Amino acid sequence: DQQVKQNSPSLSVQEGRISILNCDYTNSMFDYFLWYKKYPAEGPTFLISISSIKDKNEDGRFTVFLNKSAKHLSLHIVPSQPGDSAVYFCAASRILYNNDMRFGAGTRLTVKP
């Protein structure tokens, strides 16, 4: 049972524009959310996170938004750069359960020059 869902397998945007990646989750017990970035032949690397007590967290060009009532989070990348092209995974975890992260299927972002 997929507790974390990324319904868009791919996204293509023009360099300089905004990239918006979406993620939905089903378990209301999740209280910490993360985005990971993955290049081919490498392991996922942490990008940005947000606690359930917040609705927004920003780090440079990356912003994560959390809508708890809708069980939805999104990652905004502004402006998008060709080096951002990668697979992005959304993850959700429960702090009291040792942060056991459950991941979505991933969205492949392509930023065109």
Next chain:
Amino acid sequence: DAGVIQSPRHEVTEMGQEVTLRCKPISGHNSLFWYRQTMMRGLELLIYFNNNVPIDDSGMPEDRFSAKMPNASFSTLKIQPSEPRDSAVYFCASSLTSTVGTEAFFGQGTRLTVV
């Protein structure tokens, strides 16, 4: 720190053979996770350990899969006997338990091919 180290990077084996994947977590981390990456399901959590104790193995697909963590610096994921549908990339990750949420650090993965 060298990060999470997985071995081997690539493994090709014949159906029916035993396969053992290895992981060395980051020193000081007390949680260790095994994930399997597939196109359809993304990163599936197979099992995770806290302080070397298995906490949740509900993601282990079948009894053919087993995992151990004999000490804080080493873990194995074993498949016996292996089947072609086990072909995937297997990732190990580690983290330091936190009361405010924390990220896990991933190894580079083991690409397993069962022919």
